[in-house]
Amino acid sequence: MIRKVVSASVIVTLAASTLAACSGSGSNGQAVGTTKDTSKPGEAKSMPKIYIYQNTGALNQKPEGSVPEKLEEMKKMYMEKLNIEPVAIVPPKGSEGEKLNLLLGSKDEIDTFQGAWDEYAPKGAIIPLNDLLDKYGQDVKKAWPQEAWDYMKDKDGKIWGVPRGVPSVHYPVWVRSDWMKKLNLKMPQTVDELEAVLKAFKEQDPDGNGKADTIPMMTDLNGIKNGLMGGFVEYGNSNWMDPADNKLKPVELAPGFKDFVAKMADWYQKGYIYKEAFAKFDPLELLKTNRVGTSSMWYSRVTLLFPQIKPGLPPEADYEIIRNLQGPKGKLITATAANTSAMVITKKAKHPDAVMKFINHQYQDLPTNSLNAAFGTNWKYVGNSKSEIELLNKDIAYAGEYMVSLGLATENKYSFNDPVKKMHADYLNKEILNLSIAKMPVDATIMYDKKLLQEKIPTLGDLDRLRNEELVKFVTGARPVSDFDKYIDQLYKAGLDKWIEEYTRQYNERKK
Known part of the structure; x- marks a missing residue:
């Protein structure tokens, strides 16, 4: 029976969340999917290349990456449809962050990746997207609700990324x-x-x-x-x-x-x-x-x-x-508040318009284009509806290197006709946005300035560590609950007064 699906919002495409939770992996962080220049002598090379750092989690279905022939097939499809040549950079498993920072700090090309925009914008590593979204990202804009875009904006209204999620229920019992x-x-x-x-x-x-x-x-x-x-x-x-x-x-x-x-x-x-x-x-x-x-x-x-x-x-x-x-x-x-995780475009991008066009294409004709980006030709709709799909071959050939449309704006548009994937699809379609069963954090909509927090609270890292480590000690019995008041004193000695002062200041400044 084909299940009815609900409208969009929150974390990963079912491609990525079926695969869920950690970054894609690969051999040695090399760019894959490139082709030889086929232009004739003297002919203008008008097709832009865009370099996609695939750290979204899309490769979890096949961590080693695609069969080269299938990746080439997908690349040619995008070249023909969009006049854009995508180049996937597959990071080494376990050191995705290190590889990303190396690329951003080098002369090597990298155009788009997934990251917390408020970490990279202050460093000048990424660009605001307002104009690009207006010109080339209309389908992206329509796919996400306003509350998702609110997490992408700084205090001046600049949009720094394509959303990954909205508040959701992630921890049911x-x-x-x-x-x-x-x-x-x-x-x-x-x-x-x-x-x-x-x-x-x-x-x-x-x-x-x-x-x-x-x-x-x-x-x-x-x-x-x-x-x-x-x-x-x-x-x-x-x-x-x-x-x-x-x-x-x-x-x-x-x-x-x-x-x-x-x-x-x-x-x-x-x-x-x-x-x-x-x-x-x-x-x-x-x-x-x-x-x-x-x-x-x-x-x-x-x-x-x-x-x-x-x-x-x-x-x-x-x-x-x-x-x-x-x-x-x-x-x-x-409930888990949304965050600043997003698909961003780097300052190094030579063709930011092409990057946005590429992202926007995956939000067109949903969920077809996002499914193609995730599974290539290895899927089909069940029946005449676009609400249920099945994979054609359990042996994955194309792993999803070009997948950039992550989040419930795409993933809860469909479900799988597969007993292994049905439970996950049902949760995404029926449960994850049911906020009525959860409490919403008081400051869920507040976008704190992380850099300023670190400046104003020099011991922020120590406080975060204490809060986690001592809770574990209390629960496991390594520290008696009778020590709780001493623990609170310990937090104050570690700078909790400054924590309270700066968080209160930013909260009052940013609350609506």
């Missing part, structure tokens, strides 16, 4: 519904009821392997902050305005934060939270063990990974979202 049925448990609605489910999973061997090795909750640092904290803190994982002095303060100073810490520490001590949650671990390998009862990690850790390993699990195995979970202070989930 999933539960093994077959285990719930097996243990005759009802779907939890409160933190206490969720705790009872975790306890049952821990003690009643729902996987039936005869061992007390069930993992009641798979999570990580961001998972507990964005998926659970809201039940204990009024504004969730967010800065908040203290009515006592009208100053913006970090969540650690909010009423209820200590209660959240104590609850997480209690769950960890009881074995409800995976013992390696705050170290590096492989969620895919963990799910393969058939021991994970719930997850509060980034949604794709379930939507992308679970369908891959489901055939090796009992046929009834399934995960469902626990809806309407409430804590003492309301909803558990905190």
